[in-house]
Amino acid sequence: MIIVIGATSFIGVHTVTELVNQGCEVLVTGRKDRFKEHYEALGVKYVNLDLDKEEDFNQLPTQNVEGVILLAGLLPANAPVNLDVDENAADYFRINTIGTINCLEYCRKNGIKRVISTCSYGDVRGAWNGERRLTEEEPRNFFFTGDHSVYTISKNAANDVMEYYNQQHGMKCSVPFSNCLWRDTAHESLCEWRNEEVWIPNLHGKGGKSRRYHDIWKCKDDS
Numbered sequence: 001m002i003i004v005i006g007a008t009s010f011i012g013v014h015t016v017t018e019l020v021n022q023g024c025e026v027l028v029t030g031r032k033d034r035f036k037e038h039y040e041a042l043g044v045k046y047v048n049l050d051l052d053k054e055e056d057f058n059q060l061p062t063q064n065v066e067g068v069i070l071l072a073g074l075l076p077a078n079a080p081v082n083l084d085v086d087e088n089a090a091d092y093f094r095i096n097t098i099g100t101i102n103c104l105e106y107c108r109k110n111g112i113k114r115v116i117s118t119c120s121y122g123d124v125r126g127a128w129n130g131e132r133r134l135t136e137e138e139p140r141n142f143f144f145t146g147d148h149s150v151y152t153i154s155k156n157a158a159n160d161v162m163e164y165y166n167q168q169h170g171m172k173c174s175v176p177f178s179n180c181l182w183r184d185t186a187h188e189s190l191c192e193w194r195n196e197e198v199w200i201p202n203l204h205g206k207g208g209k210s211r212r213y214h215d216i217w218k219c220k221d222d223s
Contacts, residue, residue: 001024001025001026001027001061001064001065001066002019002024002025002026002027002065002066002067002068002069003026003027003028003029003060003061003065003067003068003069004016004019004026004027004028004029004068004069004071005028005029005049005051005068005069005070005071005072005103006029006030006051006070006071006072006073007028007029007030007035007039007046007071008030008031008032008034008035009071009072011071011118012028012030012071013035013038015069015071016028016039016042016044017042020042020043020044026044027044027045027047027060027061028044028045028046028047029046029047029048029049029060029072030046030048030049030072031048031049031050031072032048033046033048047059047060049072051072051073051095051099051100051102051103052094052095052098052099052102053102054102054105057102057103057105057106060106062110063110065110065112066114067112067113067114067115067116068103068106068107068112068114068115068116069115069116069117070100070103070115070116070117070118071117071118072095072099073095073096073099073118073155074091074092074095074096074151074154075151076147076148076151079091079092080147081147083146083147088150089150089154092150092151092153092154093150093154093157095154096151096154096155096157096158097154097157097158097161099158100117100158100161100162101158101161103115104161104162104165104171104173107171108165108169108171113170113171113172114171114172114173115162115171115172115173115174116173116174116175116176117158117159117162117173117174117175118155118175118176119155119156119159119175119176120142120148120151120152120155120156122142122143122148122149122151122152123140123141123142123152123155123156124138124139124140124141124142125141125142125143125148125152126141126142126143127141140156142156159175162174162175
């Protein structure tokens with residue numbers, strides 16, 4: 001079984017659809033019931049789960065879980081605030097960082113080694129110049145002002161904690177580089193993520209690994 005946390009997002013819906021098409025057993029979570037009927041029609045179990053509520057993870061299975069795809073989180077688009085008069089930094093860390101730790105602890109306690117999550121395109125926003133492709137070797141280069149700044153910092157912290165769990169607890173967490181394929185308004189850039197050791201579920205229909213993919217739900221095996 002593969003668990004998709006945050007399956008009511010755009011990427012989540014497409015990810016689950018592809019997993020189901022590949023014949024995978026999938027369990028999905030979300031905070032609202034707007035997609036519950038959609039998933040039940042696909043034969044997919046739906047669980048209401050808040051990422052920042054540790055007790056909600058008690059609803060998830062503890063055996064026969066191949067891995068977790070973590071797509072839930074708080075984004076600036078869902079948390080508008082006037083930063084000239086207010087601040088919501090704590091919300092980003094509570095949901096994106098502590099929420100990721102809640103997920104990792106669920107996995108660690110139940111022997112689930114494999115977790116995929118995401119990072120923000122804002123992590124390399126300062127490198128956008130239209131002159132070259134950005135790869136997974138691109139160092140962090142983000143801004144410390146604007147509505148995406150604390151969001152990006154909270155995601156970086158979450159991803160650093162995932163690497164801590166890799167090294168401290170022997171897990172196999174992985175984070176695709178940026179959005180893998182994105183366009184800037186002034187130019188187009190292709191971000192290719194290559195990692196032969198990372199776990200990717202059967203999105204490409206040929207087992208558990210893929211060396212290249214151009215978005216998180218459509219994988220191409222170029223071996």
